[in-house]
Amino acid sequence: MTIHSSHPFPTPEDAVRRLRGHVGGTVSLWTAGSAPASWAGLTVSSWMVANGEPGRVIGLVDPDSDLADALAGTGLAVVQLLSWRHRDLAEAFAGTAPAPGGPFRMEPFSSTPWGPRLDSAATWAGVEVESATEVGWSLQVTATIADLAVGDDQESLFHRRGRYSTL
Secondary structure (H helix, E strand, O other): OOOOOOOOOOOOOOHHHHHHHHHOEEOEEEEEOOOHHHOEEEEEOOEEEEOOOOOEEEEEEOOOOHHHHHHHHHOEEEEEEOEHHHHHHHHHHHOOOOOOOOHHHOOOEEEEOOEEEEOOOOOEEEEEEEEEEEEOOEEEEEEEEEEEEOOOOOOEEEEEOOEEEEO
């Protein structure tokens, strides 16, 4: 084995990816599935909230992810904000860190009508998928907010330029 300072998985120069990295965003975890055997989740930092009646969340999801399949199957999801203490969980759901037994075993989750909810997430929303449209290399998921709990997020997890931090 050779140890060196270069990146182990080099990627070609991608200006759009670099721009997205400079924008940054609060890290959310989107989960779906009606039973533990069908649960799927994905870390999403490219997302926003639109006010209205009803309110909506809009996120960019990997179209090849298990989450995209689960959303297509149930049309329901839980969107929860992650905090600094969840950074290892964020990596596991992003598929960039190991999670022996799967990422749902790393923290307690509870079943809700919209899917699995991270018990330690102070802020979360139960959502109903309104539309899913391919945009670039992503699936733009627009969902209406059916239930919402807004807690005291002391150390929200933020992602910018490939690194986690707090706000």
